[in-house]
Amino acid sequence: MVDTIYCEESVTDHPRTREIFSRFKSARKISVPRYGAIFNKRDQNFKLQKRNPALILARKYNGFVLPVPDGFGLSDHNNFYFSHMYNCIYDCRYCFLQGLYSSANYVLFVNYEDFSTQIEATIAAHKGKNVAFFSGYDCDSLALENITNFTSFILPLFKKNPTALLELRTKSIQLKPMIISDVLKNCVIAYSLIPDAISKHLDIKTPSIDRRIHAMKKLAAKGWKLGLRFDPLIHGEDWRNLYKGLIDRIFSEIPADSIHSISFGALRFPKAMFKKIHSMYPKELLFSGPLLSTGGLVSYKSDIENEMISFCRHVINETIAQPIIFNCSFDPSTKKEIIP
C-alpha cells in the first residue's frame, strides 16, 4: 500500500517507527530533517500525490491538544481536539484537508505518549467541568488504525478518565479497537453520513453508506454509543427524499438508544480554500451547486442550510420516540447558531 516512507531523523529509532518499517519491508525509506521539509513545501501537487501517498513519520513537539475551531464541539462542554495524523486515505470531494495542505502524504506523529500526557493534563485542568476531546479533525480517526494503532493506544486513557468524553469521527469500518476493548460509556464513535446516491459521487474510496451502517450496527450491538454526523449537508434535486431515505435506513438498523448525539454540518469553505479545491477539480458537479461567496466564505445560502437542518431534525423527531441530543451547529463567520 505505502511504497515510500519519509522518516524524521529524530524518530528513526522510535519503537513505533521500527514496527511500521517492519510492516512495510519493501517500502523505500528516506530520512528527512523535519517533516515540514517534505510536507509543507508549496511546490507540490495534492491531487497527484493522492494517487500514491507516501507516509511521513514524525515527532510532534507542541500543540498536542488544541481548542476546537468555531462551529465544532458540544455546546455544554469545553471542547478540544488532537491530531495524531494529518491527511486521510479517503478522498472525499468536499474534504477541507485538500484545501488546507499542499501535500496529500500522510503524516503520522509517533510520540503518542506526549498526546496522552497532554490530554490528561487538560482533563486535570478542567476538573469538575465537562470536557470533550475530538479526534478526526485532520484525518479520519480509524481509517489507518491497522497501521497506527492509535485508537487502541488512547482508549485506555479514557477508561481511566470516565468523566472526559472522547469522540472518534470516522467513515471507517475498521472496528478492531472497539471490538477488543471494553465498552466505554464516555466514548462516541461518530459516523459522517450523507445519502447513498450523493456518497457514491463524493465519498471517494470510503466504505459505502451501507457498510458504515453495518459497522454502526455491530458497534451498537456491543454497547458502544454512536454519533450521527450529517456533515456536510449536501443539496440537490430531491434532497428531502434522499435525506429521509438515509434517516429511515439508519433507524431501521440502529436502535435509537445507542445514539449519543446527532449533528448537522454545513458545506463551507473559506474563499481561498474553495478556489484551490475548485481549481483542482473544475469538473466536479458539487462546485456547480447553488454556492454563494459572502464574508470570505463559500457556502449554500443560509435559507438552504436552515431548511435542510430543520427538515432532517423534523424527520428524526418523527422517526424515533425518545429525545435525542442535537448538537449545535454554528456559523463560524457570525458565531450564531445555524439551527432556526
Place this chain on the structure above:
Amino acid sequence: MSSNAKWVVALKAEAKPIIKALGLNRIDKNVVFPVYKDKNARNWLVISGVGQKNVVAAVKYISEFSDSKGCSVWINIGIAGSSSDRYGELFLIDKITRASSDECFYPGSILKSNLQKSELLTVDEPLLDYSKVDLVDMEAADFVRVTSKISGRDLVLVMKIVSDGPNNSVNDLTATRVSHLILQNINLVIDHVNKLISLASLEEERFENPKGYTAVIERWHFTVSQQHELKQLMKRWVVAYPFTNIIKKLKIMKNSREVLTFLKHDLDNYKIDWK
C-alpha cells in the same frame, strides 16, 4: 494544452540516444543550449552543459522557448559516479543533497515503480574520492530546485546511470561509452517518463478555459476582474449544463454585467441531480 516532457541533459553524448529514441529534431541555432523536439511537441530536450549554473540557465531557456505550463514533466538524466560497483545500472533519485550547503531536495514519488531508487550528492567540482557516497553528480540539486517551482516536485524526475566507480575509472569514460550507458537503459527511462506524462495529463483540466469562454469575451467587453469572475462562473456553469450551448443562451444579453448576472442566477437555482 497537452502534457509534455522536458529533458535536460548535461552532455551531448547523454542526449544522443534520447534524441534518436524519441525522434527529436534540432529546432534552433542556439550554440549555448541546443534544443530539440519531436513533431508533436510532446518531448523537448535541451543540452545544458555540466554544472548547476548551466542547468539553471538551460531550464530557464527551454522553459521560455517552449512556453512551459504547469503540466510539463521535467527529467534530468545522466551519468553519475558511485561508490558501489553498480556500473551501468539505472537509479531513480528520491533525495538529493547539495554538497555545498547540505540542503536537500526530494523529487516526487507519486508513481509506483520497480526501478531501483537511490540518494544522490550534487557537487560543484568533480569529486575525486566518492567512496562514501551512493551516487554523485553535478546538476541535480539545482535542477530540482528550479523545476519544482515550474511544475511542482511531483512532476520532476532525476534518473542517473552509474558510469564510474571502484572498478571503472572516470578516466576511461568516452563519449561512446556514455551514449551506450544511456542506450542500455533507454526503454526503462522512456516507459517511466510516459507514465508520469499520463499522470500529468490529469492536470490539464486545471489550465483549460471553459468551453465558449473565448467567444464570450470577444463578444462583450469585460474588465480584467470581470474576466476572472466570468471564467470561474463559466467553469461551474458548463459542468452544470454540459449539453447547452452557452452562446445561444447568452445572445440576448446586452452587456457583460447582464452576462454575469445571468450565469449567477442560473447557478443559484441549479439543483444537482445526484442519481
